[in-house]
Amino acid sequence: MTANKVLLVDGMALLFRGFFATSFRGNFMYNSKGVPTNGVYQFLRYLTDAIQTFGPSHVVCCWDMGSKTFRTEMYDGYKANRDAPPVELIPQFDLVKEIVQSFDIPNIGLENFEADDCMGTLANIYNPENEVFILSGDQDLLQLVKENIRVIIMRKGQGNYEVFDKDNFYEKKALSPAQIIDLKGLMGDSSDNYPGVKGIGEKTALKLLQEFETIDGLVENIERLPKGIQSKLQADMDMLYLSRQLAEIKCDVPISCDLEGSRWDFKEDKVITELDKLEWKHLDRLLAPLKNKPSVSF
CATH class of the missing domain: 3.40.50.1010 (5'-nuclease)
Known part of the structure; x- marks a missing residue:
């Protein structure tokens, strides 16, 4: 210590x-x-x-x-x-x-x-x-x-x-600290007013990250996802990555x-x-x- x-x-x-x-x-x-x-x-x-x-x-x-x-x-x-x-x-x-x-x-x-x-x-x-x-x-x-x-x-x-x-x-x-950034990227943050991916809430975002670890891992395996999730990600791909940038603390x-x-x-x-x-x-x-x-x- x-x-x-x-x-x-x-x-x-x-x-x-x-x-x-x-x-x-x-x-x-x-x-x-x-x-x-x-x-x-x-x-x-x-x-x-x-x-x-x-x-x-x-x-x-x-x-x-x-x-x-x-x-x-x-x-x-x-x-x-x-x-x-x-x-x-x-x-x-x-x-x-x-x-x-x-x-x-x-x-x-x-x-x-x-x-x-x-x-x-x-x-x-x-x-x-x-x-x-x-x-x-x-x-x-x-x-x-x-x-x-x-x-x-x-x-x-x-x-x-x-x-x-x-x-x-x-x-x-149920996540690592680094995954908090990707969690916010997926689900957004109503307090900070950025949307993440429309239709993906905390429960779904948590489940996706537990399986694929990161947003990049998720996108790389998008064909393995249910059609509904695929559609939501594809419709909001730019906002997904922007929301992740907004969520990340600069060090x-x-x-x-x-x-x-x-x-x-x-x-x-x-x-x-x-x-x-x-x-x-x-x-x-x-x-x-x-x-x-x-x-x-x-």
Whole structure:
């Protein structure tokens, strides 16, 4: 077991999750300047709980840098089904990064790429010599699982995690991590708004990949498939391969983050000085998990 344990945090996933978890009753936690802070507050609850649970030696937070990326250039319908963020969330985008910075956690993002691509790139930079944990609610990231890279999926309720690694992956998903990309290529992704092959759902896609392993293997053996499946693939062949491209996380994004600069070294006074600007009560409760020993060991 290597000494370093690097936690890569999907910042936008935690912020959106935190915002909607706390705002469904209209509780936006405005400060005296009229700035809503509920998403940032719950983001920190998620972050501090994960740090206490998994005990990283290093932490990096990755962010989307706008809605336009190389994927929207490939397919203009990509994520086009998503509504604009609520007005109460917009000022919290910059605010949350300032709070993250007060913890001396690097904020990493690059225009034209998604946070997923940044996490995939950093995970593959770090993993030869370090244990990497990726924290998100996004199952697209499961394709990154391999030696020394685990993906932590946040389930409903705070502190409820499912950890995927190379040893338990097939048992949980009945596929290899790399096959997640082909699964998305076949069935599409309604959340990201790309269709895959019309008429092929998850159950059929899973069965096809278990037999033929990859999309290329499937196409090479298309004559062995039932006529209905053949027709669906032939009708949507271009979209099949485009959907696969959209699903694949890029792991060669031109970014870097010096590992030493991401060492977890919580300075309570510095953080409280920044959090005081948000006028929250009971900061001791919010930061309490950081003073406890990790509850999970790997």
